[in-house]
Amino acid sequence: MRPLPGFRDFYPEDCARRGYLLDGWRRVARRYGFVEMDGPVLESMELYAKKNESGAEILGQLYQFTDRGERDVAMRPEMTPTLARMVIAKERAYRKPLKWFSTANFFRYERQQKGRLREFIQFNADLIGDGSTAADAEAICLVIDLLREFGFTKDDFVIRLSDRKAWLDFLGARAVADTKTVLAIIDKIEREPEESLNAKLSPHGLTVAELREFIAAGSPEYFAPLLEQFEARGLRDFVEIDLSIVRGLAYYTGLVFEAFDRGKSMRALAGGGRYDDLLADLSDGTVNLPAIGFGVGDVVLGNLIEETPHAFAKMAAALAASPSAEIYVVIADDSRRREALSLVQALRDAGWRTDFPLDSVKVGKQFQTAEQLGARFAIVVGNEWPIVKAKTLATRAEATLAQDALAGWLAKNKDCQQTDSSS
RNA sequence: GUGGCCGUAGCUCAAUGGUAGAGUCCCAGAUUGUGAUUCUGGUUGUUGCGGGUUCGAGUCCCGUCGGUCACCCCA
Numbered sequence: 283m284r285p286l287p288g289f290r291d292f293y294p295e296d297c298a299r300r301g302y303l304l305d306g307w308r309r310v311a312r313r314y315g316f317v318e319m320d321g322p323v324l325e326s327m328e329l330y331a332k333k334n335e336s337g338a339e340i341l342g343q344l345y346q347f348t349d350r351g352e353r354d355v356a357m358r359p360e361m362t363p364t365l366a367r368m369v370i371a372k373e374r375a376y377r378k379p380l381k382w383f384s385t386a387n388f389f390r391y392e393r394q395q396k397g398r399l400r401e402f403i404q405f406n407a408d409l410i411g412d413g414s415t416a417a418d419a420e421a422i423c424l425v426i427d428l429l430r431e432f433g434f435t436k437d438d439f440v441i442r443l444s445d446r447k448a449w450l451d452f453l454g455a456r457a458v459a460d461t462k463t464v465l466a467i468i469d470k471i472e473r474e475p476e477e478s479l480n481a482k483l484s485p486h487g488l489t490v491a492e493l494r495e496f497i498a499a500g501s502p503e504y505f506a507p508l509l510e511q512f513e514a515r516g517l518r519d520f521v522e523i524d525l526s527i528v529r530g531l532a533y534y535t536g537l538v539f540e541a542f543d544r545g546k547s548m549r550a551l552a553g554g555g556r557y558d559d560l561l562a563d564l565s566d567g568t569v570n571l572p573a574i575g576f577g578v579g580d581v582v583l584g585n586l587i588e589e590t591p592h593a594f595a596k597m598a599a600a601l602a603a604s605p606s607a608e609i610y611v612v613i614a615d616d617s618r619r620r621e622a623l624s625l626v627q628a629l630r631d632a633g634w635r636t637d638f639p640l641d642s643v644k645v646g647k648q649f650q651t652a653e654q655l656g657a658r659f660a661i662v663v664g665n666e667w668p669i670v671k672a673k674t675l676a677t678r679a680e681a682t683l684a685q686d687a688l689a690g691w692l693a694k695n696k697d698c699q700q701t702d703s704s705s
Numbered sequence: 706g707u708g709g710c711c712g713u714a715g716c717u718c719a720a721u722g723g724u725a726g727a728g729u730c731c732c733a734g735a736u737u738g739u740g741a742u743u744c745u746g747g748u749u750g751u752u753g754c755g756g757g758u759u760c761g762a763g764u765c766c767c768g769u770c771g772g773u774c775a776c777c778c779c780a
Binding site: 284342390398399531579582612614646647648649651652664680 | 706707738739770772773777778780
């Protein structure tokens, strides 16, 4: 009995890691003034079919079926269509710009490999109703801080910036008609051999050399105002201009960007861009709002954390700081179990994560359990009741005190530096 | 959807075509109120599944399922 291919079980330790990512994402997004939203996991097929041009590739990856009411439905493969539907329906109820984020699971029927599964979690953020460079910078800086939150530095990742407008102007000056096809070719410029690229480009009157030259030049005039915003925030070192990025989705209209690990050993950590026409297209012109958005996937980010020692250490420390029990009540004399239970309840009422043996167990075993649970304190309840012993497990320091003095003792000791018991 | 590599205990892995093992983990115990180390004992396998070759298959062949990597595409 295994989960389906590309799907994951989340055992407690996996849930803890997932929680670490989700908590970090939420914390940073709220720091930027974004508010959380969500939509249904199951949507009408119509929603994806409507994006006929832009979503054509993704149609082949849908988990699609007919429900018991004969409706043609699909599991969501991304958030943008749902977001667009929701914005179009209630746009007037919200002050602009909308700064919305979500952490949701998505489904794509495709063959799995490193960094790609059939069910994955993605953080999404969209800034809707503001077409300015300031909005672009806000979105990209959010990406940077989302990654910095997990301990990554400018030496670990980089955001590559590009702009489809720069390309469209370039192609326009050369009277290229089929810009969509050419952008798709540019997207592959680093992956395909030069020969086959030239063969594809020649019908459009272009050569790889020309394109490479344009990429190398970098069109600084398109990016100067944006880069100024990064300078002002002290985040300039996190971004690079790279016109070879155009991204696959057809609905992007201007700025596009992707985040990569510096080793460039993995697929993109995050990606997004400006889609100023999508809402108008989907609403037949009734809602016309510029927008910029991006997604960060949990799988690639998780891989990079695993492979980056300082990020991994940061996660391990965060997880260790949240043990399943902070206090373990050791019942040394089972005839005092009743008193121990009252103490356990009092500790729990006070907010402490508290655990204790459900059965009569040897004291040594109880201490071992306490340590394995990651508890900071053990409280020994025995025949001296109402006198108890309070012990800090990491230092093995023990105090003997009346049980009603325990709250004070815990308050005093909880802020003490915790020594690393693993060494 | 196409192709390469891989599939043995919960985990990491052994086993010239000849009786399936080790470590680890987990459980119990080692003078009945203190954690480590150590020691003892114990559980777990239709060798992914199904065929074939052979006196005999974990091992060789075919198929299938699963994993992994690449293509494609993207998070």
